[in-house]
Structure formats: structure tokens, C-alpha cells
Amino acid sequence: xxxxxxxxxxxxxxxxxxxxxxxxxxxxxxxxQLGLDPQxxxxxxxxxxxxxxxxxxxxxxxEIDVGIDDEEITAVLTDQGPGIEDIELAMQDGWSxxxxxxxxxxxxxxxxxxxxxxxxxxxxxxxxxxxxxTVTIKVKINNSKTx
Amino acid sequence: xxxYFHSVTxxxxxxxxxxxxxxxxxxxxxxxxxxxxxIIGERCIDCGECIRVCPHHAKLAVTDPLSEIARFKxxxxxxxxxxFGQYKRQEDLELIRSALYELGFDAIYEVAAxxxxxxxxxxxxxxxxKLNKPVISSACPAVLRLIRIRFPNLLENxxxxxxxxxxxxxxxxxxxxxxxxxxxxxIGIVFITPCPAKATAIKxxxxxxxxxxxxxxxxxxxxxxxxxxxxxxxKEGVGRENAQSGRTGLGWGNSGGEAAATFTMRYLAADGIxxxxxxxxxxxxxxxxxxxxxELNACPAGCVGGVLNIENPYVAMTRMKxxxxxxxxxxxxIEGDDIPPELLWDEEVTPATALRLDPSxxxxxxxxxxxxxxxxxxxxxxxxxxxxxxxxxxxxxxxLGYSTEDACIYLLKDKVEAVRSSMLSLKLESxxxxxxxx
Numbered sequence: 001x002x003x004x005x006x007x008x009x010x011x012x013x014x015x016x017x018x019x020x021x022x023x024x025x026x027x028x029x030x031x032x033q034l035g036l037d038p039q040x041x042x043x044x045x046x047x048x049x050x051x052x053x054x055x056x057x058x059x060x061x062x063e064i065d066v067g068i069d070d071e072e073i074t075a076v077l078t079d080q081g082p083g084i085e086d087i088e089l090a091m092q093d094g095w096s097x098x099x100x101x102x103x104x105x106x107x108x109x110x111x112x113x114x115x116x117x118x119x120x121x122x123x124x125x126x127x128x129x130x131x132x133x134t135v136t137i138k139v140k141i142n143n144s145k146t147x
Numbered sequence: 148x149x150x151y152f153h154s155v156t157x158x159x160x161x162x163x164x165x166x167x168x169x170x171x172x173x174x175x176x177x178x179x180x181x182x183x184x185x186i187i188g189e190r191c192i193d194c195g196e197c198i199r200v201c202p203h204h205a206k207l208a209v210t211d212p213l214s215e216i217a218r219f220k221x222x223x224x225x226x227x228x229x230x231f232g233q234y235k236r237q238e239d240l241e242l243i244r245s246a247l248y249e250l251g252f253d254a255i256y257e258v259a260a261x262x263x264x265x266x267x268x269x270x271x272x273x274x275x276x277k278l279n280k281p282v283i284s285s286a287c288p289a290v291l292r293l294i295r296i297r298f299p300n301l302l303e304n305x306x307x308x309x310x311x312x313x314x315x316x317x318x319x320x321x322x323x324x325x326x327x328x329x330x331x332x333x334i335g336i337v338f339i340t341p342c343p344a345k346a347t348a349i350k351x352x353x354x355x356x357x358x359x360x361x362x363x364x365x366x367x368x369x370x371x372x373x374x375x376x377x378x379x380x381x382k383e384g385v386g387r388e389n390a391q392s393g394r395t396g397l398g399w400g401n402s403g404g405e406a407a408a409t410f411t412m413r414y415l416a417a418d419g420i421x422x423x424x425x426x427x428x429x430x431x432x433x434x435x436x437x438x439x440x441x442e443l444n445a446c447p448a449g450c451v452g453g454v455l456n457i458e459n460p461y462v463a464m465t466r467m468k469x470x471x472x473x474x475x476x477x478x479x480x481i482e483g484d485d486i487p488p489e490l491l492w493d494e495e496v497t498p499a500t501a502l503r504l505d506p507s508x509x510x511x512x513x514x515x516x517x518x519x520x521x522x523x524x525x526x527x528x529x530x531x532x533x534x535x536x537x538x539x540x541x542x543x544x545x546x547l548g549y550s551t552e553d554a555c556i557y558l559l560k561d562k563v564e565a566v567r568s569s570m571l572s573l574k575l576e577s578x579x580x581x582x583x584x585x
Contacts, residue, residue, distance in 0.1 A: 006515055025428065033543075034511045035503035038300040042431065049432045070509065115433070141508075 006030075006068040012052055014061030017107070023064050024049040031073070036141060043119040044073050044139040050112040051077045051135055057102050058082065059133065072121070075137045083129035091117065152350040154208045154343035154363075155193050159183050161205035166531035168197035168206060173420045174296055174501075178544070179534035189501040192292035193347040194420050194445040195454040208343035208455060210365040213372065216251065219335025219361070221327050223319045224252040225312060228259040228392070228400030229341045229450040230366060231470055232463030234377065239473060240390035246376035250369070252337070254323060259396030261315035263479035265308055266395055266408035268486045272306075273409065273439065279304045281415075281430065281438040284405055286310045289344035289445035290423055291353055291496065298427045299498030304441075307492045309354055311399065312338055312345060316359030317489040337362045339369055341453030342446060354492035365455040393477040401464050402449035406442035414440040419447040504547070518542045526557045 008030070010023035028045040048064070055062040059081025067074045084090050093114045098107060117123050122138035164182040176190035177197060184197075184205070198206040216222050224247050231240055240257075247255055265286070272278050285291055285306045294301050309317075316336045323334045338360045340346045346363040398404030402418035415438050417426045423443045429435050446452035451467065452460035481487065504511040504518075518539075525538040533554035535541040544550035552558050 006512060006519070021432070024432070028431070030515065032297075032502055033504050034515060035500065035506065035508060038498065042300045045431065046433050068512070070512070 008064075008066040010064040010066070012055050012061045012064060014056060014059070016061075017056065020053050020056045021049055022052075023066075024052050027066055027075070030068075034068070040073075040139060040141060044075075044137075047116045047120045047123075047137045047139065048075050050115045051075065051137060053107060054112045054135075055079050055081070057098055057107055062132075070141070072141055073139045077135040077137070078132070079134075080132040083127045083131060083133055084125065085129055087125060087127065152347065153186065153188060153191050153193055154210065154346040154350075155186065155191060155195060155198060156207050156209055157184055157186065158205045158207055161203050163203050163205070164534075165202070166534070166536075167200050167202060169531055169534065169536050171196050171200045172536065173293065173424060175536050175540055177536075178549070179531075187501075189499070190296065192289045192296065192445075193342075193344040194289035194293070195343045196420055196445075198343065198454045208346060208365065210340060210343075210346050210368065210455070211362040213250075213364050213368055215362050215364075216335055216337055220333040221254070221323055221329050222252045222335045222337060223254045223256055223323050225256050225258050225315045225319060225336065225338045225360070227312070227339060227341055227450060228257075228262065228397045228404075228467070229453065229456060229463065230339055231397065232400060232451050232467040233366065233370065233456060233458045234374065235466075236381075237466065237470060239388070240392075240470065241385045241388060242377050242380060243373070244389060245380040245385040246373050249376035249380055250372060254319070254326070255391070256315050256319035256322070257391040257396070258311045258315045258338075259392035259399060260479050261318065261396075262311035262399040262405070263392060263396040263408075263477045264481055264487075264490060265311050265314060266399075266405065266477075267479075267481045268308055268490045269306060269409055269440075271481070271486060272308075273411070278306065281435055281441045282306050282409075283430070284440070284442045285354070285492075285496075286399070286405060287344065287444050287446075287450075288348035288353065289342070289420070290443045292344070292499075293420075293423070293445070294427065295353075295496065295499040296501050297424070298431055300431055301427060302496060302498060304430070305496065307354070308490050309492060310348070311396075312348075313352070313355060313359055314490050320359055321489075335361045337364060339364055339366055341366050341450050341456045343454065344445065345453075353494075353496045355494055366453070367455045367457060370457050390474070391478060393475040393479075394471045395477040396479065397467060397471050397474060400450050400467055402444050403442065404449065406440050409440045411439040413438050414442065416442040416444075418444040418449050418452065420445045504543075514546045517546045521545055521552070524552075524558070525555060528557070530556075532556045 012023060013019055024045050027048055031041040055077060059079035062079030065076045089095055091113050120137045121140045124136040127133040162183045164179045166179055168184055169177045169179055174190045174192055176187045178185050231243060244255055283304045285308060319336055320334055336359055340363045349358045349360045349363045352358040395408045403416035406414040406416045417423050423445060448460035448464050451463040504514045521542040522539055527538050529537040533541050535544055541550060
């Protein structure tokens with residue numbers, strides 16, 4: 001399975017909204033070139049975009065590692081941000097701790113984590129308050145999950 | 148029809164092999180090889196961006212010569228809304244209309260009139276909730292081709308209605324047959340095209356098997372003849388008011404006109420191919436789900452910005468705004484409850500696979516690894532000297548077998564440098580040896 005594997009590493013700068021989405025955009029381009037099903041591409045890029053934006057808004061940036069093999073796409077997003085205090089609350093539609101300023105830019109609608117859950121096949125969140133968060137998103141390549 | 152007819156083409160003798168077009172092409176469809184630009188047919192969307200930017204005027208649009216209209220017994224001309232913005236001294240639409248008759252056309256069917264029907268149909272379909280929102284306009288053929296190649300996900304949001312040109316052609320032919328009793332092949336439907344994308348769409352239509360338009364004559368070709376005819380008509384006096392379209396239809400010539408005609412408040416209109424791509428990226432990531440309608444035009448300012456037009460797009464836009472003021476809101480509506488079949492796509496528009504590396508995912512993965520490996524060895528300067536738009540594109544070309552690493556002048560320089568130093572060390576070595584002998 002992992003004999004045929006691609007790896008990508010991206011650094012996401014913190015608090016720079018002009019660059020937010022660069023990593024997910026690059027991954028999207030790669031997935032399209034691989035000729036994957038458009039729905040798979042769409043689900044992965046939406047999940048990854050939400051994760052990337054979260055890092056910019058809440059965690060002062062971080063790093064993204066993407067692996068693609070014959071079966072699935074895995075993205076691991078690591079940050080040294082404040083961590084998530086109440087994951088259950090954070091998973092609720094519309095819940096956000098984003099500042100007014102961030103909301104003014106059109107972000108922070110509280111749909112980030114819910115969307116990541118909705119569009120991915122597997123979402124894992126490891127978080128330590130005060131130390132950081134690691135989010136793992138998986139989208140299966142041969143699975144036809146409908147939204 | 149060949150699958151790969153393109154209006155946009157190259158005048159080899161004028162091409163100097165600079166990489167201006169290569170860098171600006173939105174689908175990375177151009178390479179310079181052996182000193183001349185080459186268009187990769189399956190990637191080209193005929194947007195005309197290369198025609199716009201070529202400093203040597205080596206990029207051309209193939210259209211039909213005006214003289215071709217003589218082939219037909221009865222000639223119907225389809226002027227696009229943007230044509231009415233091309234000339235000064237226009238108080239109404241009549242002068243251009245009279246001049247078109249003067250040029251030998253027997254009848255006129257304004258594309259703007261058909262646009263009003265398309266707008267009506269769009270409103271009805273949106274009201275009935277039959278469309279995926281945000282609905283993406285299907286009128287600009289360059290945008291439609293771009294979506295097929297780069298954003299196939301979004302095809303399900305594209306308005307499944309024919310472009311006003313096609314609709315105009317169908318109704319114009321029906322009317323001409325009825326009015327004259329002639330056979331369909333004796334009637335020539337002639338579109339005056341502001342851009343290569345529409346000329347291509349006529350030879351290679353999307354959403355229908357065969358276009359109803361027989362000839363596409365460029366605005367730039369008809370412009371001087373039409374101007375003389377207008378001067379003549381102005382002296383002799385023009386006929387009574389006969390224009391066929393209102394503000395809604397004429398508005399389609401500018402970016403935002405089609406969107407405004409949907410009568411929704413939640414719409415977005417973007418023009419210029421780079422801006423269009425950015426909006427499509429946003430849509431693909433679900434970031435525009437609060438909009439009802441998205442109008443996209445490949446040319447800056449909309450169809451008035453087409454590369455085959457003469458007038459500055461913004462001047463033309465201002466003129467059209469003035470012209471519109473004197474027109475009724477609309478002159479054409481769909482009669483009855485059903486949308487006439489002339490307006491509907493009769494063929495699905497399917498994704499194009501021009502960007503896919505290989506049909507087999509396993510092969511694609513292997514090729515992608517090779518691309519990454521080669522790219523890591525390139526300098527990342529994106530200088531374009533190899534003829535590809537970026538180092539990444541060169542790496543892709545190498546893996547696809549279209550180029551070699553020697554195309555990179557920096558790698559070549561390193562190679563030459565390595566040869567030179569090994570020659571040098573050889574020389575030193577031999578001198579040392581001869582020194583030993585003495």
C-alpha cells in the first residue's frame with residue numbers, strides 16, 4: 001500500500017490571511033493531476049482549506065503534511081497554538097472563538113470543524129490546551145461517501 | 148468536426164519565441180519549442196489572452212471572411228450587444244442596423260434579443276429551484292471550457308441553457324425559413340464575433356451537437372465596411388425604429404449584465420480570466436455558497452473586452468450604458484409556461500481530462516513522484532527559457548516525454564561547468580605527469 005506514496009510538506013504562516021489557502025490550493029492541483037474523482041478532490045480540498053484557515057485564525061500558523069497513497073489521502077495539521085478547550089462545543093455548527101476583526105474578514109463563521117467532519121472520511125483531533133493541536137484528516141480514494 | 152478545432156492560432160513568421168504568451172496562458176497550454184510558440188490543442192480554451200498580450204502580434208484568431216456570405220441566398224446577421232458600443236455618434240441602435248442591411252444582409256436577429264429569452268428562462272429555472280446554487284453562467288465559451296478542464300467539479304452548477312448566440316441562430320433560422328420559404332441550407336446565419344472563443348464554439352459547440360451559426364465574421368474585419376455603410380446611412384437617413392432588444396439584453400455585453408437580469412440580489416460578476424479563476428477556486432472550496440448566481444466573463448469588462456473588438460472596452464461600456472437608457476427594460480419574453488427547447492442544452496457538457504497525467508491512477512502517482520523528483524533538482528526560478536511557463540511545468544513536460552532536462556539553461560550550465568572543470572583537472576594531471584618525467 002505505501003510502496004506507492006507521495007508526501008508533501010507545507011508551512012502555514014500565522015495571521016497572514018493573504019496566504020491562507022495556499023497549501024490546500026496546491027494539494028487540490030496535485031489531486032486533479034492524479035486524475036482522482038472530482039468529488040474526492042472537492043472533499044479533500046474543502047476539509048484541508050478549513051483546517052488551514054483554522055491554523056491561521058486560531059493557532060498562529062503551523063505545518064501541514066500530506067500523504068497520498070493508492071487508498072487514501074491523509075493530511076496532518078500540526079500547530080503550537082492554544083489548543084481547543086471543549087472539542088464537543090467546537091464541533092457544533094456556528095460555534096467560534098474568532099475575534100470580531102477576523103469575522104470582519106469573512107472568516108470565523110464556526111463551520112470549520114463541522115465542515116471538516118462532514119467532508120472527510122475520518123477526522124482525528126489531538127489537542128493539549130496551551131500546547132497545541134494536531135488534526136488528522138483522511139479521505140478515502142475509492143469510497144463514495146456522499147455529503 | 149475535429150475535437151480540437153481552435154480559432155486561436157499562431158503566425159509562425161511573426162513569432163519571436165519570447166515567452167510572454169507562455170507565461171500568461173491560464174491553462175498552461177503554450178510552450179516555445181525550436182524558437183516558436185506551440186499551442187497544446189487539448190488544453191487551449193480559446194480565451195484569446197495570448198492574442199491580447201503578444202508583443203509581436205503573432206497570435207491570431209481564425210474567423211470567416213465576410214465575402215463568404217455570398218454563398219447563401221438569404222443572409223441573416225446576428226450582431227452581439229457589444230457591437231453597439233464600437234462606434235461613436237450613436238444615438239440609437241438604428242444606424243448600425245441600417246448599415247448592416249446596407250452591407251448586404253437580408254435580416255437581423257439581435258443576439259441581445261435572444262439574451263432576454265435566456266434571462267427569462269434563467270429566472271424561471273431558478274425560481275423553480277431546479278438548479279444547483281450558485282448557478283454559474285454558461286454564456287462565455289472560454290469560461291465553460293476552463294471549467295471543463297480545470298474545475299470539472301463545478302459543471303453541475305453551470306446553467307444548462309444555450310448561449311444567446313445559439314438561441315438567436317435557431318430562432319433566426321426558423322423565422323427565415325418561414326418568411327422566405329427557402330431551404331435551411333440556402334439560409335446563412337452570420338455571427339459577428341468579438342472573440343475567438345465564440346468562433347471556436349461555433350465550430351466546436353458545447354451543450355449541442357451542431358451550432359446553428361454558419362459563419363463567424365470578426366468585428367475587426369467588418370468594422371471599416373460597417374463604418375462606411377453607417378456614414379452613408381447617416382446621410383441618407385435611417386429607417387424607423389426597429390430594434391429588437393431592451394436594456395436587459397443589451398446589458399449582456401458588459402460584465403454584470405447577465406447577472407443583474409436574474410433579478411436576484413445575491414449575485415457576483417467577475418471578468419478577466421485571472422479573476423474568473425480566483426472566483427472558481429473559491430466556489431470549488433464551497434466559499435460562495437451564499438450566492439445565487441455567478442456571472443463569469445473571460446474578457447476584462449465582459450464581451451466588450453473581446454480581443455477582436457476595436458474600441459477600448461471601457462469606452463464601449465460607457466457608450467452602451469447611454470444607449471440602454473433609451474431602451475425599454477426588455478422586448479422579449481418567453482410565451483407560455485414552458486421553456487422552449489431552442490433554449491435548452493441538448494447535450495451534456497462533460498469534464499475534460501487535459502490536466503490528468505495518465506488514465507491510470509497508479510501511473511499518475513508514479514509520474515507525480517518523478518515530477519517532484521525532477522522539480523527538486525530545478526532551480527525554481529520559473530524563468531521560462533526552456534519554453535515552459537514554470538519549472539514545475541518543465542518537470543511535467545519531461546515526465547510526459549515532451550522535453551528533457553537539457554532544456555533548462557541553468558542545469559545545462561552546471562553540466563558545462565562540470566565538463567570544463569573535469570577537462571581542466573585532466574590538463575593539470577597530464578602536466579603533473581609530464582613534470583614528473585622531467
